[in-house]
Amino acid sequence: MYAISLGDDGAELRPLEPWHAEEFLAHLDRGREFINEHIPFGSGATDVPSARAVLQSYADKRAADTGSLYGLWLEGTLVGGVLFRVFDAEGGTCEAGCWLEPAGTGRGLVTRAMRILIDWAIEERGIHRVEWQASSANEPSIAVARRLGMTRDGVLRQNYRYRGALRNTEVWSVLAPEWRAARA
Incomplete structure (x- = not known):
């Protein structure tokens, strides 16, 4: 498979596949409480078969062109990831997201990886609107949205x-024109 360098700090963006189940589970176990502070991502992955099932669900989404999952490796260790939770190429919209264990925080990994994914979604796939949803209490995730030049559309109160x-x-x-203008 491929790996995309995220800089000179040994960080890489790679597809996260079902065959990574053991590594994915170990990563979740290292950071489970931190990862699940705001969202239940991976909370159902408690053993290798259930971790494989989470990864398989995203492999199926990729095959159906409705979502995808990518890992963030730092010096060879999986420390988090980014994803298209929803991907609707025909409608021109997608929803992106992320998660990290503590060892991956504070390095700009998510921002760097999302720039690559957003570029790809807009320029290669014709996506017009990339959406980011985060708990109002999840300040690091909101900071990523800001660094990516996103606009706050609103708050879904107690949803x-x-x-x-x-x-x-x-x-x-x-939106695609905003992204292109900011990247120019």
Whole structure:
């Protein structure tokens, strides 16, 4: 498979495939509480078969052209990832997202990786609107949206219950012309 360098710090963006299940599970176990602070990403992956099932669900999405999952490796260790949770090429929209374990934070990995994915989505696939959704309490994720030049579209107030509390979701987006102008 391929790996895309994210800079001179040993960081790489690679597809995250079902055959990475053991590595994915080890990564989730290292950072589970941190990763699941705001979202339940990977929370159902508690053993190798269930980790493989999560990865297979995204492999199926990739095959159907409705989503995809990519890992972020730092010096050979999986520390997080980025994804297209929803991908609608025909409609010209997608929803991007991310997760990290503590060892991957504070390095700009998500921002660097998302720039590559957004460029690809807009320039290669014709996506017009890239959306980013984050809990209002998830300040690092909102900071990524800002660094990517996204505009805050609004807040879905108390739209989901997580860990016994009602949470708000901020919706951010960037449109293809805005992305191109900022990249020029």
